[in-house]
Amino acid sequence: MKAFKLEQWNHPGTYVEIPKPIPGHGECLIKIRAAGLCRSDLDMLDSKPNSAPWATAISPGYILGHENAGIIEALGEGISDLKVGEGVVVHHLKHCGVCAFCVNGAEQHCEKYKRGDVVLTRGAGIDGGLAEYLVAPRSELVSIGDRDPVLYAPLTDAGVTAYHAVKSFIHRVRPNSTTAVIGIGGLGAYGVQFIKILSAAKIFAIDKSEGCLTTAKELGADEVLLSDASTATKILDMTNGNGIDYIVDFVGNDQTLALAAKISRPQGRIVVVGMEGGSVKLGWNHMATSCEFALSMGSTRQDLEDVCSLATAGKLRIDMQRFSFDQIQEAYDLLRAGRLTGRAVIVM
Template sequence: MSMKCFKLEQWGQPGVYTTAPRPTPGVNDVLVRVKAVGLCLSDVHMMHSQPGSDPYASVLEPGFILGHETAGVVEELGANVTDLKKGESVVVHHVQHCGHCEYCERGLEMHCTYYKRGDILVTRGSGQDGGLAEFVVVPRDELVSVGNDDPVRYAPLTDAGITAYSACMKFIPRLRPGDFAVVIGIGGLGSYGVQFIKMMSAARVIAVDTIPRRLEFAQKELGADFVVAAGPDAAEKIKAITEGRGVDGLVDFAGVDQTMRLAADVVRPRGFISVPGMGGGSVTLGWNKMATTAEFALSLGSSRKEMREVCQLAREGRLRIDMDKFSWDQIPEAYEKLEKGELSGRAVILVD
């Protein structure tokens, strides 16, 4: 039996509609009927990747189903899965893990040595078949149940939400009243970053972006305390807002040369820079190039624990989830709008 799907067949080429065999669950797996899939800019980066180029085409083989933000309902249970029922809503943790390496034992599945390839992970939708299909098979321990809730609203959380959460939680516990935190890039991930910092700390948030409407949205709708237009004078504006002290936490969802340099220029001693953005940028760090004792980390992926926590915040109604919904036959159009920055929320494909 076959199913419809949307694949990346060749590097440097757009994804294509095609079919694939309907997967069969093993004894510890769940067959999920996909209801919604969020689209990510990393999908676009993969489709534009030339053969052999970093970070994707140098370590992954094409020919996989796209889509790593997946939510749906239980269609079929493996023989050993007894705590879920057919029709129950579930969200898929796209980060796969072996369960027995050093990092998995420590609850750091995003660093699983078995699935690591270069600087990235082989995940559903990136190297292995993802969610842009009618069905996907997932090990039980890579699912989180959301009961009878509509799974559609959870699709953007499975990467955009939890990647932002993981990146911000690297410094949120360190923030104190009176501190400043910067969020660079108020797009599909940055909008969650602003929310998490405001929700879970007493820090004052400075939102940075190149698009005026995103800055307005960050301040009026998400609660950012200050906004700064990205540009050559952004560092001076941030230093003025902080009265010269600099910022205590910063998350860069762009990850290009300019934003990483901005981060290093404004962080203060003992501050923390978290960079989940995979824009291909780099920055020179060293004496007089970043505050002494400040920390810098490239943030990769998330854990199942973090996914459960983000889903719980959503179930309690504490998280704003903005979506631009598209039908199955609008996948290319949705990717085009995503690439052009024309979306107001996360692009979500309804699979019906």
């Protein structure tokens, strides 16, 4: 079968021909219909040998693609609740199911698959879905029945990662609470939607792109602000000096982290999803008192179930730009240049 592999660090991906995989006990063979592309793919491709976090944690030589959806082609022994021809999406994070984290519902921190600051996932250390076929355990699959897998592919990382971050504080949100989403890209757009769907909080959307802010407004943001040196002052003025209760940073560089700390409110929460390597001073006089600071990592299979249910109910807008399998490099180039409309999805 055809596949697209990361074979060397700091080199473009390569098209290869490899044997079609065979499902074992408890596994399914999936004919891939769609695979989303992610900025973390670029981070991996651009990694220099022995550089953190990717090249110090995993080895090259794997198929890229961690946003995967397709059709069941064949069932391994022991599977009776799925059928050939049924649509499924793949939860890309591996988990053992028996370690302390898995047992307590935090399988994205599974001890067995932890590698330094990252976790082995499909498309990152383990073969992913930029291929004609993929084998995955039944425990990593969510059925979507006869629905179009192409529409669900971006939800398996961009959607579900944003959902997990929002879920970490949404139970504390009150009707008069304020929230801020920093970075309205592939994940931030879902962040705005989940806050809107799950709460009555006021949403501030912040980005350096007017186009992204237009999208945020369409998705339900109450206030949109261009990111510049005056953004924190403007937000404090708009909130009568109170600041923001709950902040999600989908960028994670020095500037966005500093902004989040400046606009934080006592007893609030700053959740960082973006992995742009920024740092910020925390503690007294650097952020609001009793405000929590957290790094949100990945998602759970239950999160994916929830997000797919919202999509099936027609509650999510799923923006994507479709590419064929032979256009993977073109799609990555557009992603790198910031010229995509929604998520890049390779349609097989």
